[in-house]
Amino acid sequence: MTLVNKTAVLEIRDLRTSYFTEGGEVKAVDGISLNVPKGKTLGIVGESGSGKSIMALSILRLIFNPGRIVAGELLYNGADLLKKSEKQMRSIRGNNISMIFQEPMTSLNPVYTVGEQIAEVYQIHENMNKKQAMSKAVDMLRLVGIPSPEKRVHQYPFELSGGMRQRIMIAIALACNPDVLIADEPTTALDVTIQAQILELIKDLQQKLHMSVIIITHDLGVVAETCDDVAVMYCGKVVEYADVRTLFTAPKHPYTVGLLNSLPRHDVDKEELEAIKGSVPSPFELPEGCRFAPRCPHAAKICFEQLPELNKLEDRSQVRCWIYTDKWGQQPEVNRTP
Amino acid sequence: MKTELLNVKHLKQHFPIKGGFLGRIVNHVKAVDDISFTIYEGETVSIVGESGCGKSTTGRAIMRLDEPTSGEIIFEGSNLLALNKRQMNKKRKDLQIIFQDPYASLNPRQTAGEILEEAMEIQNVVPKSKRRHRVIELLETVGLAAYQADRYPHEFSGGQRQRIGIARALSVNPKLIICDEAVSALDVSIQAQVLNLLKRLQREFKLTYLFISHDLGVVRHISDRIIVMYVGRIVEVADKTSLFEHPQHPYTRALLSAIPVLDPDRKKERIILKGDVPSPIDPPPGCVFHTRCPYATDRCKEEIPQLRTAEGAAGGHQAACHYMEEIQNGSMERAYS
Numbered sequence A: 001m002t003l004v005n006k007t008a009v010l011e012i013r014d015l016r017t018s019y020f021t022e023g024g025e026v027k028a029v030d031g032i033s034l035n036v037p038k039g040k041t042l043g044i045v046g047e048s049g050s051g052k053s054i055m056a057l058s059i060l061r062l063i064f065n066p067g068r069i070v071a072g073e074l075l076y077n078g079a080d081l082l083k084k085s086e087k088q089m090r091s092i093r094g095n096n097i098s099m100i101f102q103e104p105m106t107s108l109n110p111v112y113t114v115g116e117q118i119a120e121v122y123q124i125h126e127n128m129n130k131k132q133a134m135s136k137a138v139d140m141l142r143l144v145g146i147p148s149p150e151k152r153v154h155q156y157p158f159e160l161s162g163g164m165r166q167r168i169m170i171a172i173a174l175a176c177n178p179d180v181l182i183a184d185e186p187t188t189a190l191d192v193t194i195q196a197q198i199l200e201l202i203k204d205l206q207q208k209l210h211m212s213v214i215i216i217t218h219d220l221g222v223v224a225e226t227c228d229d230v231a232v233m234y235c236g237k238v239v240e241y242a243d244v245r246t247l248f249t250a251p252k253h254p255y256t257v258g259l260l261n262s263l264p265r266h267d268v269d270k271e272e273l274e275a276i277k278g279s280v281p282s283p284f285e286l287p288e289g290c291r292f293a294p295r296c297p298h299a300a301k302i303c304f305e306q307l308p309e310l311n312k313l314e315d316r317s318q319v320r321c322w323i324y325t326d327k328w329g330q331q332p333e334v335n336r337t338p
Numbered sequence B: 001m002k003t004e005l006l007n008v009k010h011l012k013q014h015f016p017i018k019g020g021f022l023g024r025i026v027n028h029v030k031a032v033d034d035i036s037f038t039i040y041e042g043e044t045v046s047i048v049g050e051s052g053c054g055k056s057t058t059g060r061a062i063m064r065l066d067e068p069t070s071g072e073i074i075f076e077g078s079n080l081l082a083l084n085k086r087q088m089n090k091k092r093k094d095l096q097i098i099f100q101d102p103y104a105s106l107n108p109r110q111t112a113g114e115i116l117e118e119a120m121e122i123q124n125v126v127p128k129s130k131r132r133h134r135v136i137e138l139l140e141t142v143g144l145a146a147y148q149a150d151r152y153p154h155e156f157s158g159g160q161r162q163r164i165g166i167a168r169a170l171s172v173n174p175k176l177i178i179c180d181e182a183v184s185a186l187d188v189s190i191q192a193q194v195l196n197l198l199k200r201l202q203r204e205f206k207l208t209y210l211f212i213s214h215d216l217g218v219v220r221h222i223s224d225r226i227i228v229m230y231v232g233r234i235v236e237v238a239d240k241t242s243l244f245e246h247p248q249h250p251y252t253r254a255l256l257s258a259i260p261v262l263d264p265d266r267k268k269e270r271i272i273l274k275g276d277v278p279s280p281i282d283p284p285p286g287c288v289f290h291t292r293c294p295y296a297t298d299r300c301k302e303e304i305p306q307l308r309t310a311e312g313a314a315g316g317h318q319a320a321c322h323y324m325e326e327i328q329n330g331s332m333e334r335a336y337s
C-alpha cells in the first residue's frame, strides 16, 4: 500500500482548468487533488474526455487559450509551480518534469535526425557542445534499448517503427534525468508485444533513475501491471482514488465497478458483458448532483440533487459516491437497471 | 452438420511499389501471402495479429474492394473473384463490412434515415413505400430511437455512429459481416454495449462474422475460432479455448503473454520478443517469425513451415512451426527469454 503514505514529490491541490468556448465554460479539470509519491507510479484512468490529458498538460502549465488554469496549487517539492515565472517553468520542463505523448510521430520533428533531437536537450539544458551532446544521445538510445545506437542516431523519425519512435520519445524525456515522468497514453498506439516492451522499459528505468511516474491510460490492464496508486476520473473529477490492490480487489465507485465489469477478459468467458448504459454526458450538459447518476444502477434521489464529496474510507481509499456516506440508507433507488 | 459459407484459398495480395522516374514497379508489399481458411455458417471467426500483418487487406480482398493478386474466394460455392462487376455488386448484399471509424464511412450530409434508405435502394431489398418503416425498425434493432432517423452523423456519439454503421450493414439482410476493428475506437463502456449488440444480432439473424481486431480480450469474447496472422501469413488457427489455453506457435505464445492482466498480484511470465516486426516488402525467408523467435534454428531460416496439427493437439488446431512438439515437451533451447 502506498496511498498517501510516502512523501510526495508532486502534490496537486484542487486543480481547476477550464476552456472558455462559445458554447460556455468547459471544466475540463474540476477540482482535482492527487499526490505523486517519490519513486512510485500514479495511474490516471478514465474514458476519453474525462480530463486526463488536460490535467497532465496543466502540471506542465502547457494550457493555452481558450483554456486557463483557474485555481489550485501544484506543489513540486513544496513550491507552487503556478507561482513560477515562464522562464522558471521552461527550466523545470527541461530538467525536472518531462512528458511523453501517445503519438510519437507528431511530437518528433520530422526534419531532424533522432540524434539531433536528443542532443538538443543536452545542448540547451546542460550547455554541452554538439559532439558531447551526440555522444550522450547515443548513450540514451542504448539505455532505452535501441539496437546499434551509433547507426540509429543518424536516422530520421520516419525511418523508424512506432515502437522505436516511442523509445526515442522516452529517451528525449529522460535525457535530463527528470524526477517526474508524465506518460500520456504511452502505449495506446502500439501493438501489445511492443506495449509490453515499452512498459517494461519504463518500469526498468524508473527503478534505475528513481523517478516518479504518472501513467495516463484508458487501459485498466496497464494500470494493474504498472501502477502503485490509481485515480479514476469521470467528467473532470476524481471519483475513486486508491492503491492499486484495493482498487482491483475492492472497487467501490459504481463507475469503477462498471468499467471493470464491461471489460472483455482474455482469461474469463462470459456470454454477455455488463455494459454501463448510456454514454458520458456532454461537458455543456453535465447533470446536477453526481455526474454519473444518469448511468448509475444505484442512483437514488439525493444523487440527482447533490454532488458527493471525495470521502476517505477506512481502507484509506477515497470515493466520491453517496453510498459511502451516512446520508445513504433510506434513499429510495430510482434508477435500477432492468 | 457445419455448412461452409466462405472458403478462402491461397489468397495473395501483393501491392506493387513504384519507383524511379519512369514509375516502374520496383518491388511488392506482400501484404497477404498465400493464406487459406474456411468460415462456417453462423460462427464468428476472428483474425488477430499486430498492425500491418494483413488483417484489413484480407477483409478488403474478400469484399473485392481491392483486386487480389491470386487465389480463390469461394462464397456459398461460387468463386467471387470470377464474377463480373455487376454480379459482384449483387453479391455485396450478402457480404457487408463495418469499419473502425464510422464517421469516415457515413456521409455527413445525410441523416441516419437517408443513409439507411440509400443502402436499401442500392440493393433494392425493400420496396420504396416500406423503407421508412424499415429504417425505424433497424434503428430500434441497434438500440437507437425512431426520432433519431432525422439526425446527422455529427449529432451522434462515437458509439451511436457505430450503431448506425451496423444498422446500415443489416439493412440488406447480409449473411456475412466483416467487422474490421469495429469496436477498437470505442471507450470500454461503449465497446461492451456494441459487442453485446453484435452478439444479440448474430443470434437473431443467424449472422456469420469475420471479426478483425488487434484486441485479444475482445477477440476472446466474441469468437468461436481464431486465426493468428504474422507478416502476411497465417501462423495459427484454432478454436478459441484451445488457442488461449494451449497456444502452439511461439508467436502466439508471445502475443498472449503480452496482454496485461487485470490482477495486480499476479505476476505473469512474459515472453518479451526482441526486435521489430519485419517489413512485408522483403519478408524473411523460411519461417517469417525466425528473426524474432527464441527457438529459431538454421532450418527455420530456409524452410517455410506449413500449417499442421501438432501431435497431441486438439483436432482443428493448426500452427505453422517446425518444432511445436519439441517446444511443447521442453526439449528446445531458448536463445533468449
Ligand SMILES: Nc1ncnc2c1ncn2[C@@H]1O[C@H](COP(=O)(O)OP(=O)(O)O)[C@@H](O)[C@H]1O
Pocket: A019, A021, A026, A027, A028, A046, A047, A048, A049, A050, A051, A052, A053, A054, A055, A066, A067, A283
Ligand atoms: N482546446 C480545447 N477547447 C475546448 N475544450 C477542450 C479543449 N481541449 C480539451 N477540451 C475539453 O476538455 C475535456 C477533457 O479533455 P482531455 O483532457 O483531452 O480528455 P482525456 O485526455 O481524458 O481524453 C474534454 O471535454 C474536451 O472536450
Ligand SMILES: Nc1ncnc2c1ncn2[C@@H]1O[C@H](COP(=O)(O)OP(=O)(O)O)[C@@H](O)[C@H]1O
Pocket: B015, B016, B029, B030, B031, B049, B050, B051, B052, B053, B054, B055, B056, B057, B058, B280
Ligand atoms: N493499397 C496498398 N498499397 C500498398 N501497401 C498496402 C496497401 N494496403 C495495405 N498495404 C500494406 O500491407 C500491409 C498490411 O496492411 P493491413 O492489411 O492494413 O494490415 P492490418 O490491418 O493487419 O494492420 C501493410 O504493410 C500495409 O502498409
Ligand code: SF4
Pocket: A253, A254, A255, A290, A291, A292, A293, A294, A296, A297, A298, A299, A300, A303, A308, A320, A321, A322, A323
Ligand atoms: S453518488 Fe449515487 S449516482 Fe453517483 S455513483 Fe454513487 S450511487 Fe451512483
Ligand code: SF4
Pocket: B249, B250, B251, B287, B288, B289, B290, B291, B293, B294, B295, B296, B297, B300, B305, B320, B321, B322, B323, B324
Ligand atoms: S519454425 Fe522455427 S522460427 Fe518459426 S516459429 Fe517455429 S521454431 Fe520459431
Ligand SMILES: [Mg+2]
Pocket: A052, A053, A054
Ligand atoms: Mg487524452
Ligand SMILES: [Mg+2]
Pocket: B055, B056, B057, B181
Ligand atoms: Mg487494419
